[in-house]
Amino acid sequence: MTFTPRRALISALLLGLAPYAQAAEISDKVIRIGVLNDQSGVYADIAGTGSVEAARMAAEEFGGEIDGAKIEFVSADHQNKADIAANVANQWIDTGGVDAIVDIPNSSAMLAVQEIGRTKKRIVIASGGGSTDFTGPKCSPYGFHWTYDTYSLAKGTAESLVKDGGTTWYNIVVDYAFGHSLDTDTSRFITQAGGQVVGRVLHPLGTSDFSSYLLQAQGSGAKVIGVLSAGADTVNAIKQAAEFGITQGGQILAGLLIFDQTVHSLGLETAQGLRLTTGFYWDRTDATRAWSAEFLKRSTKNIPSMAHAGVYSGVRHYLAAIKAAGTDNADAVAAKMRETPVNDMFAENGTVRADGRMVHDMYLMEVKKPADSTSEWDLMRLVHVIPGEEAYRPLAEGGCPLVQ
Structure with a gap:
């Protein structure tokens, strides 16, 4: 085959478009979300397995899949230790195919995972952690602070x-x-x-x-x-x-x-x-009451904490962004999360700022x-x-x- 200038131009254009074509799909046809939190210590009741259930509730609103890609969850106990949180996050991303990590109470653990998300281009949605450094000097293009901060x-x-x-x-x-x-x-x-x-x-x-x-x-x-x-x-x-x-x-x-x-x-x-001061109270509106009743019925002995509610809202917004973008590529999803208002039982007309802070009442x-x-x-x-x-x-x- 003769390699003409015209052929070279077409070839270059196709090669240039290849990353975008590859990005415009869901990798390995699975969306994997890791819920990382305290499941045995001082924050177990306010996060723990309740956050896993809240995340599942968000996924069920999409029928458990997006564009044929199944939504899966993994979870782990970081024991309120930053090194354990970092080790789990690295393992999840490197060998487990995890696309996003959520919750992360304990600010030291949250900030450690933020750095991993930045380096490895994975979405991090913090609900249980509170340090404002997450959206300050430690902010990341892939990090979102959802529920409250100090x-x-x-x-x-x-x-x-x-x-x-x-x-x-x-x-x-x-x-x-x-x-x-x-x-x-x-x-x-x-x-x-x-x-x-x-x-x-x-x-x-x-x-x-x-x-x-x-x-x-x-x-x-x-x-x-x-x-x-x-x-x-x-x-x-x-x-x-x-x-x-x-x-x-x-x-x-x-x-x-x-x-x-x-x-x-x-x-x-x-x-x-x-x-x-709180970001959520179960008895505030008809919507919060209905969601909280479902959570209580299927999860734990406790009514949902604001950390649980924030996990639900953050995961829901993340999944909606994947659906809208047609891909789980972190750059595309992060951009879509920032440009889309947050409207659910947790927040009305919430906005996601450039620093990753989700602003809500x-x-x-x-x-x-x-x-x-x-x-x-x-x-x-x-x-x-x-x-x-x-x-x-x-x-x-x-x-x-x-x-x-």
């Missing part, structure tokens, strides 16, 4: 309490990336609202005895004691604070990351009056008195809605290299 939690709760007279704070902070980020953001909003942080103390993840930390906080004379942790750590701290009579002495306890499961474990007698809640509760999971009342554009850090302030 900025939104701190802004809603700290501003509210300072305005109500809680002008001096002593913070009890879990000693890893999430706690440090939450402490930074909380302190910022306390100061901006006219308050002052008079002291802080760090505690290890998984602490069972908070007595020394609580005595330091009590002795500080601060009007508010901030519990800057989550899950079982928060439950232990607040229960032990009640034993010390801290609230009876006039000090206010503020939980900066409180889930429905936390309040349920504490009981309304102990938790009543506690104010908190947050909710300032107050725990009910026992006499006001009508059922086991009737735990809170809505104080007010915090619009997404107010709840989250402005795009220009995060330091994300993707933001021009």
